[in-house]
Amino acid sequence: MPSCILAIDQGTTSSRAILFGKDYEVRGTAQREFTQHFPRSGWVEHDAEEIWDSVVATCREAMEKAGVSAADIAGIGITNQRETVVIWDRRTGKPIHKAIVWQDRRTADFCAALKQKGHEAEVTAKTGLLLDPYFSASKIAWTLDHVDGARAAAEAGDLAFGTIDSFLIWRLTQGRAHVTDATNAARTLLFDIHRGQWDEEMLALFQVPASLLPAVKDSAADFGDTAPEILGGSIRILGVAGDQQAATVGQACFQPGMLKSTYGTGCFAVMNTGSQSVISRNRLLTTIAYQLDGKRTYALEGSIFVAGAAVQWLRDGLGVIEKASETAALADAADDNQDVYLVPAFTGLGAPYWNANARGALFGLTRGTTPRELARAALESVCYQTRDLVQAMQGDWGKASGDTVLRVDGGMVASDWTMQFLADILNAPVDRPVVLETTALGAAYLAGLKAGFYPEPAKFAERWKLDRRFEPDMEEATRARKFAGWKRAVKATLLAAEE
Ligand SMILES: Nc1ncnc2c1ncn2[C@@H]1O[C@H](COP(=O)(O)OP(=O)(O)O)[C@@H](O)[C@H]1O
Numbered sequence: 001m002p003s004c005i006l007a008i009d010q011g012t013t014s015s016r017a018i019l020f021g022k023d024y025e026v027r028g029t030a031q032r033e034f035t036q037h038f039p040r041s042g043w044v045e046h047d048a049e050e051i052w053d054s055v056v057a058t059c060r061e062a063m064e065k066a067g068v069s070a071a072d073i074a075g076i077g078i079t080n081q082r083e084t085v086v087i088w089d090r091r092t093g094k095p096i097h098k099a100i101v102w103q104d105r106r107t108a109d110f111c112a113a114l115k116q117k118g119h120e121a122e123v124t125a126k127t128g129l130l131l132d133p134y135f136s137a138s139k140i141a142w143t144l145d146h147v148d149g150a151r152a153a154a155e156a157g158d159l160a161f162g163t164i165d166s167f168l169i170w171r172l173t174q175g176r177a178h179v180t181d182a183t184n185a186a187r188t189l190l191f192d193i194h195r196g197q198w199d200e201e202m203l204a205l206f207q208v209p210a211s212l213l214p215a216v217k218d219s220a221a222d223f224g225d226t227a228p229e230i231l232g233g234s235i236r237i238l239g240v241a242g243d244q245q246a247a248t249v250g251q252a253c254f255q256p257g258m259l260k261s262t263y264g265t266g267c268f269a270v271m272n273t274g275s276q277s278v279i280s281r282n283r284l285l286t287t288i289a290y291q292l293d294g295k296r297t298y299a300l301e302g303s304i305f306v307a308g309a310a311v312q313w314l315r316d317g318l319g320v321i322e323k324a325s326e327t328a329a330l331a332d333a334a335d336d337n338q339d340v341y342l343v344p345a346f347t348g349l350g351a352p353y354w355n356a357n358a359r360g361a362l363f364g365l366t367r368g369t370t371p372r373e374l375a376r377a378a379l380e381s382v383c384y385q386t387r388d389l390v391q392a393m394q395g396d397w398g399k400a401s402g403d404t405v406l407r408v409d410g411g412m413v414a415s416d417w418t419m420q421f422l423a424d425i426l427n428a429p430v431d432r433p434v435v436l437e438t439t440a441l442g443a444a445y446l447a448g449l450k451a452g453f454y455p456e457p458a459k460f461a462e463r464w465k466l467d468r469r470f471e472p473d474m475e476e477a478t479r480a481r482k483f484a485g486w487k488r489a490v491k492a493t494l495l496a497a498e499e
Pocket residue numbers: 011012013014263264265266307308309310311312324325326327328410411412413414415
C-alpha cells in the first residue's frame with residue numbers, strides 16, 4: 001500500500017522535494033539551490049538542465065531519507081515558479097536557450113509597444129493579466145527571435161514550450177507527455193481564463209505558434225507516469241499547480257474572500273474569489289486559483305517581485321549579513337530616529353504600480369546609516385508592499401476589508417520581526433500556520449486528492465493549524481507617518497524611471 005505523496009517544489013532559488021504521509025506529516029525532505037544568472041541589468045536566467053538535475057537529486061535524497069521506494073508513493077504533485085519560459089527541442093529534449101525567468105525584464109520595450117498600440121484592454125479581458133514582461137508570452141517570442149533557426153523550427157513543430165512544470169513532466173515521462181495545468185497556463189498571457197483554452201488572438205498578437213503549446217489539464221489530473229529508471233520505479237504524476245496557487249490550496253483558502261500571502265524570493269498575495277473572475281480596478285491580476293473536475297476557481301492576485309530577494313541582496317550584493325536570519329537582530333537595533341526606506345525595484349515594480357523600468361532606490365540615508373537601518377528598511381519594504389496589495393484588494397473586493405486575516409507562508413515568514421511589522425503596518429492580524437511548507441503541501445494535496453489518498457477539500461481544511469497570530473501593536477500616528485514615507489519613496493522612484 002502506498003504510504004506517501006511526493007511533492008516537487010521547483011522554486012526560483014531552490015528545488016525541494018518533500019514526502020508527505022497520510023496525516024500530511026513530513027516524512028523526508030531535500031533541498032538544493034541552483035545558479036542564478038544575471039547576464040545584463042534586468043535579465044534573469046536559469047539553466048533548465050541544472051534545474052532538472054536538482055529536481056532528480058532532491059527527489060532521490062528525500063526518498064532515501066524517508067526510506068521509501070517508488071512503490072510506496074501514491075503520486076507526485078509538482079508545483080513551480082510560474083511564468084518562467086523553457087523552450088526545448090522535441091527530438092532531443094534539450095533546451096534551446098537558458099530559461100528566461102519571471103523576473104526578467106528584457107521584453108519591456110516589446111510589451112510597451114503593444115500597450116501603446118492599445119492592446120492591453122483585450123489582453124486583460126481574456127487573460128486577466130497585464131501587458132508586462134513578467135508573463136511568459138513575450139519571453140517565448142524573444143527566444144524564438146534570438147536563437148538561430150528557432151522560429152522556423154517552432155513552425156515546423158520541432159520545438160516545445162513549457163513553464164517549469166511542463167518541462168519537468170516532459171523529462172520525467174521521457175517525452176511522453178507535453179502537458180501543464182490551468183493555473184500555469186493562466187500565467188502565459190496566451191490562455192483565455194474564461195473559456196479555459198489557449199487563445200488564437202493572443203497567440204497571433206505575441207507571434208507564438210500553437211504547435212509549441214502543451215495540453216492543459218485540471219490541477220488534479222493524470223499528467224503521465226515517470227519513466228521507471230529515474231526514481232527506481234514508475235510513479236504517477238497526479239497534481240500540478242503554479243507555486244502561488246499551490247500555496248493557496250496548501251493554506252486551505254477554499255472560501256471566497258480568503259487571502260494568503262507567500263514570502264519567498266518575491267511576495268504573492270492571492271485571494272479566492274470563487275467561481276467569479278473579478279476584473280481588478282486597481283491593477284491586480286485575475287487568475288485561476290485551481291481547476292478541479294473542469295471547474296475553475298478564480299483569484300485576485302497581487303505580485304511583488306522582490307521580498308526575500310531584498311534580504312538576499314543584503315547578503316550577496318552588499319555582504320552586510322551572512323545569514324538571512326541576522327536581519328531581525330539588526331532591524332531591532334536600528335536607530336528609531338532614521339527613516340530609511342528601500343524601494344526594492346531591482347527588476348521593476350510589480351502590483352499595483354507595474355513599472356518595468358523602475359530600479360531600486362534608498363531614501364533617507366545619513367552619515368549615521370549602518371547595515372542595521374538597511375536591514376530594517378529591507379524587511380519593512382516587504383510589509384509596505386503587502387499593504388499596497390491588500391489595499392488594492394479591498395478596493396476590488398469589499399469583503400476583504402475590516403476583518404481581513406492574512407495567512408502567511410514562505411521562507412521569510414520565519415522572521416517574527418517581519419511578521420510583527422506586517423501586522424502593525426496592515427493594522428490587521430497575520431496568521432502563521434504550523435506547516436510553513438504550504439506550497440509543497442498544496443501540490444501534494446492535489447496529487448493525493450486525485451489518487452484517492454487524501455480526502456475532499458473541506459476535510460483537508462480542518463487540519464490547518466495556527467502556529468502564531470501576530471496582532472497589530474503600533475500607534476495609528478506612527479503607522480500613518482511610516483506608510484506616507486513609503487508612498488513618497490515609491491513616487492520618487494517612479495519619477496526617476498521616467499525618460
Ligand atoms: N529568517 C529570515 N529572515 C528574513 N528573510 C528570510 C529568513 N529566512 C529566509 N528568508 C528569505 O526567504 C527567501 C527564501 O524563501 P523560499 O520560500 O525558500 O523562496 P523561493 O521559493 O522563492 O526560492 C530568501 O529570499 C531568504 O532571503
